[in-house]
Amino acid sequence: MANHHIDIHHVAKLARLKLSDSEAATYTLQLDHILDYIAALDQHDLDAAMPTAHAEAVFDVWRHDEPRPSFTNEQSLANAPKKSQGQFQMPRVVEE
Amino acid sequence: MSLASETIASLRAKLTRKEITPVDIITDLEAAIIKQNPALHAYLSRDFDSAKRAAESADITLPLGGIPIGFKDNINVRGEPCTCGSKILAENYTATYDATVTTKLRNAGAIPFGRLNCDEFAMGSSTENSAFGPSRNPWDHARVPGGSSGGSASAVAGDIAIATLGSDTGGSIRQPAAFCGLVGLKPTYGTVSRYGLVAFASSLDQIGPMTKTVEDAAILLNHLAGKDTHDSTSLSQGSAGVSPVSDFTANLGKDIKNLRIGLPKEYFAEGIHPQIRDRVQQAVKQLESLGANIEEISLPHTGLGIATYYILAPAEASANLARFDGVRYGHRAIGTNDVLEHYFASRGEGFGPEVKRRILLGTYVLSSGYYDAYYIKAQKARTLIRDDFSAAFMKVDVILSPTSPVPPFRIGEHRDDPLAMYLADAFTVTLNLAGLPGISVPCGFIEEEGKALPVGLQLIGKPHDESTLLRTAHAYEQATEWHKQHPR
Numbered sequence: 001m002a003n004h005h006i007d008i009h010h011v012a013k014l015a016r017l018k019l020s021d022s023e024a025a026t027y028t029l030q031l032d033h034i035l036d037y038i039a040a041l042d043q044h045d046l047d048a049a050m051p052t053a054h055a056e057a058v059f060d061v062w063r064h065d066e067p068r069p070s071f072t073n074e075q076s077l078a079n080a081p082k083k084s085q086g087q088f089q090m091p092r093v094v095e096e
Numbered sequence: 097m098s099l100a101s102e103t104i105a106s107l108r109a110k111l112t113r114k115e116i117t118p119v120d121i122i123t124d125l126e127a128a129i130i131k132q133n134p135a136l137h138a139y140l141s142r143d144f145d146s147a148k149r150a151a152e153s154a155d156i157t158l159p160l161g162g163i164p165i166g167f168k169d170n171i172n173v174r175g176e177p178c179t180c181g182s183k184i185l186a187e188n189y190t191a192t193y194d195a196t197v198t199t200k201l202r203n204a205g206a207i208p209f210g211r212l213n214c215d216e217f218a219m220g221s222s223t224e225n226s227a228f229g230p231s232r233n234p235w236d237h238a239r240v241p242g243g244s245s246g247g248s249a250s251a252v253a254g255d256i257a258i259a260t261l262g263s264d265t266g267g268s269i270r271q272p273a274a275f276c277g278l279v280g281l282k283p284t285y286g287t288v289s290r291y292g293l294v295a296f297a298s299s300l301d302q303i304g305p306m307t308k309t310v311e312d313a314a315i316l317l318n319h320l321a322g323k324d325t326h327d328s329t330s331l332s333q334g335s336a337g338v339s340p341v342s343d344f345t346a347n348l349g350k351d352i353k354n355l356r357i358g359l360p361k362e363y364f365a366e367g368i369h370p371q372i373r374d375r376v377q378q379a380v381k382q383l384e385s386l387g388a389n390i391e392e393i394s395l396p397h398t399g400l401g402i403a404t405y406y407i408l409a410p411a412e413a414s415a416n417l418a419r420f421d422g423v424r425y426g427h428r429a430i431g432t433n434d435v436l437e438h439y440f441a442s443r444g445e446g447f448g449p450e451v452k453r454r455i456l457l458g459t460y461v462l463s464s465g466y467y468d469a470y471y472i473k474a475q476k477a478r479t480l481i482r483d484d485f486s487a488a489f490m491k492v493d494v495i496l497s498p499t500s501p502v503p504p505f506r507i508g509e510h511r512d513d514p515l516a517m518y519l520a521d522a523f524t525v526t527l528n529l530a531g532l533p534g535i536s537v538p539c540g541f542i543e544e545e546g547k548a549l550p551v552g553l554q555l556i557g558k559p560h561d562e563s564t565l566l567r568t569a570h571a572y573e574q575a576t577e578w579h580k581q582h583p584r
Contacts, residue, residue, distance in 0.1 A: 006456070006460055008456065011456050011459050011460045011463065012456060014459050014463060015414060015443075015455050015456060015459040016418075016436070016439040016440055016443055017440065017443050017444050017447070017452060017455060017456070018440040018441050018443070018444030018445075019444065019452070023449075023452070027452065027453055027456055030453060030514055030515075031453065031456060031457055031460070033515055034406065034457065034514065034515055034518070035460075037402075037403060037406075037515055038403045038406060038407060038470065039403075040399070040400070040403050041400060041403050041404070041407075041470075041473050041474065041477055042473075044397075044400060044477070044480075046473055046476040046477055046480070047476075049476040049477070049479045049480050050476070050479055051472055051475030051476050051478070051479065052475055052476075052478040052479040052482060053299065053475060054285075054299045054329070054531075055285045055299065055482065055528075055529070055530055055531020055532075056284075056285050056286045056329065056331065056531050056559075061328035061329075063325060071192065071193070075192045075193075076192075076424075078190065078192050079188060079189050079190065079192070079424070079425035079426075080423070080424060080425065081187075081188065081422060081423075081425070081426070081427070081428035082428060088423050088424055090423045090435060090438065091432060091433065091434050091435045091437075091438045092434065092435070093435050
């Protein structure tokens with residue numbers, strides 16, 4: 001029995017992932033098992049360490065604020081599964 | 097002998113002596129691919145006609161003129177598919193731009209040729225997570241070629257590619273190189289631009305070469321490395337802390353007398369296949385006989401590597417893969433009524449099991465209430481792992497370990513146990529966490545069920561010291577015959 005338990009439906013909702021019932025059951029079992037393993041970190045004293053976000057510390061990389069060539073409208077839409085009037089088409093977001 | 101079994105260096109020599117033409121290379125490759133690819137399933141797609149046209153107009157005076165290079169199917173080449181081994185990009189995606197590495201290789205005269213299979217979004221160690229089915233190990237078709245750049249490895253080892261590109265987030269170049277008996281180099285983080293590589297974990301991903309020899313890896317690195325304005329984490333040669341290297345082949349052939357090589361005792365502990373331990377120990381003796389000084393070192397936080405990696409990499413992946421919304425590109429579910437349902441269904445239908453697992457895990461460790469308990473803790477552990485290496489490199493020039501603790505496993509062996517698969521990444525993920533360069537070179541064979549299976553030796557370098565790494569790997573390679581073996 002796993003010591004950790006993931007609320008799979010809540011997490012799937014956050015991740016915008018539709019899961020079947022059998023997927024939810026399988027992933028719960030597997031992820032609980034993985035979380036138990038990951039909990040190994042708790043056995044180490046990490047308080048004194050500073051967090052590392054990146055192996056190479058690169059800060060404040062700016063480019064010049066100048067116009068430069070970019071994708072055309074046509075290129076941007078080239079892979080759109082649905083498009084209309086030079087724009088991406090998607091389900092209605094705003095209520096009527 | 098088919099030109100498909102040759103190296104970049106040997107083909108370039110023949111091209112400049114005008115003994116062969118670039119079209120001859122493509123013709124031989126085509127024949128080899130038609131014969132071997134159905135069994136290996138290394139290539140997902142390739143376009144012989146356009147490769148031939150490129151070969152006809154290739155400029156052989158350029159450094160890579162006329163050399164075809166295969167691409168892992170997560171690096172964009174304009175006009176070609178880029179499926180990332182996923183159903184979500186399988187239907188209607190054609191790259192509208194070249195990745196920076198593609199542009200750089202084209203500028204050097206190379207011909208981008210063929211799309212190579214990989215685990216979906218580079219998540220996996222076997223190619224079994226590809227939506228298009230696994231690639232096969234040329235040494236034993238019942239076994240995996242490793243992953244995630246398994247197609248790139250299988251093609252080179254099977255002599256149906258001259259050299260290929262892979263990407264490495266936790267070992268995805270080095271482990272398949274070890275499993276297939278090749279050279280695989282993951283450069284220091286920031287050495288190669290990630291622009292046009294479909295992102296998995298942005299603070300860990302690096303593109304690198306998979307080749308038949310160390311010399312070929314150095315040749316390709318010459319044309320991959322460099323600062324790129326499209327990737328703010330890329331670094332220029334000669335910038336702070338980066339030694340300016342104009343030619344990574346320059347030190348090949350130089351000796352390794354008095355080079356200090358460290359053996360981390362944690363990487364030789366329990367859990368290693370006994371024959372792999374034996375082959376790596378023989379390689380250590382060989383390096384010693386070449387004049388290197390061997391000493392035992394300690395990397396005390398090695399045990400934190402897998403847990404740290406499997407928090408940070410899925411966390412970054414869950415954010416990166418949020419872009420697959422079924423609107424701008426990729427699979428779009430049919431028949432949904434509102435936008436949320438559209439997201440849920442498009443992503444649920446498009447992503448495969450391992451990708452879903454990692455998105456869920458990553459979302460969980462970043463979610464409210466768990467962020468400090470998992471994500472911040474892992475970032476702290478990452479510091480300790482990096483500090484271990486920094487301390488060790490005060491004493492030694494290069495660190496040596498097995499690339500993988502296990503030999504290539506049978507297809508299906510770990511199907512229902514993702515954690516078992518993750519644990520086999522123990523020796524490779526630490527380099528990505530610390531940003532260090534690593535190379536896997538062949539160091540012998542072990543026998544399993546009557547088949548000879550390759551073993552890989554991993555050499556780890558100081559940040560931006562690929563030159564020493566390549567010199568060491570080359571000295572070892574030239575003193576052995578392993579790289580001359582071909583699967584039957």
